Amino acid sequence: MATTSTAPVRALGYVRVSTDEQHASGAGLSAQRAAIQAEAARRGWDLVEVVGEDAGASSATLERTGLTSALEVLDRGDADVLVVAKLDRLSRSVAQGALIMDRAKRKGWQLVALDFGLDTTTPAGEMVANVILSTSQYERRLIGQRTREALAVKRSQGVRLGRPQVLPDAVVARIVGEHRGGRSMSAIARGLDMDRVPTARGGARWYQSSVSKVLRSQAASHIAE
Known part of the structure; x- marks a missing residue:
């Protein structure tokens, strides 16, 4: 997103609740929308749409109808920044959140989580994103290293591990x-x-x-x- 452009930033809001009951009552959704709308107004952003409402969908997976739709809009370049009231509306998993941040970086759009100081439109917020990404990468490598070490010990003990790979x-x-x-x-x-x-x-x-x-x-x- 070029800072020299005179066109208003196009923001896309995403909201989610964790249970069908919350979705039915509207609890949480109106507060999320209000926070996103207020932030867009404060910054002078054009709020294109607020999407989501993935009622009952787990935040541990990215396979959510509303989120998938929002990410496709951003990837196409029809919006510049994804805004959420809380980071856990996207994911409570660091690994899943890191996937979204990495996707934003690769596809050229920005991400703002109002409760977490995560704002890749600013240098400070981008630093927070980099810390999260680095932490996630470190955790993945650490888990991989521990897994390899554990498998090596089992092999040394003569333990046969799993079925042979049959996929090319x-x-x-x-x-x-x-x-x-x-x-x-x-x-x-x-x-x-x-x-x-x-x-x-x-x-x-x-x-x-x-x-x-x-x-x-x-x-x-x-x-x-």
């Missing part, structure tokens, strides 16, 4: 690459189905859950390194 490396690399590129797991599954790529068990149909298992697999972790 090229398929695993494709799934990892497309996920890194911002494609949802359901979209990756549809693409594999269209290309008639067999599943790990030789099946003809891919599901979001099967793509998720590949992304969590040891083979995927080696490719991601």
Whole structure:
């Protein structure tokens, strides 16, 4: 987002509640909208829309209808900044939040979480984002290192670990690459189905859950390194 542009910044708000009851009563949603609207007005931003209301959807997954729609709008360049009242409306998981921040950086849009000091439109807020991203990367590497060490101990004890990998490396690399590129797991599954790529068990149909298992697999972790 160029700072020299005279056009108003186009903001897109996202709201979410964690239960159907909250969604039905409106509790929380009106407060989130009010906070987003007030911030946009304070900064002179053009609030394009407030989307979301993913009632009952877990914040631990990015596979939410409202969030998916919002991210697609931002990726297309139809909005410049995603604004949330609270960071946990996006995700309570550091890893998932880091994925969104990394996507914003790659796609060229900004992210503002009003309660967390996260504001990639400012130098201070961008520093907060970098700290979160660095922490997430460190945690992933630390977990990977501990996993490898534990597996090495088991192997030294003669323990046979899991089933042999039956998916070709090229398929695993494709799934990892497309996920890194911002494609949802359901979209990756549809693409594999269209290309008639067999599943790990030789099946003809891919599901979001099967793509998720590949992304969590040891083979995927080696490719991601």
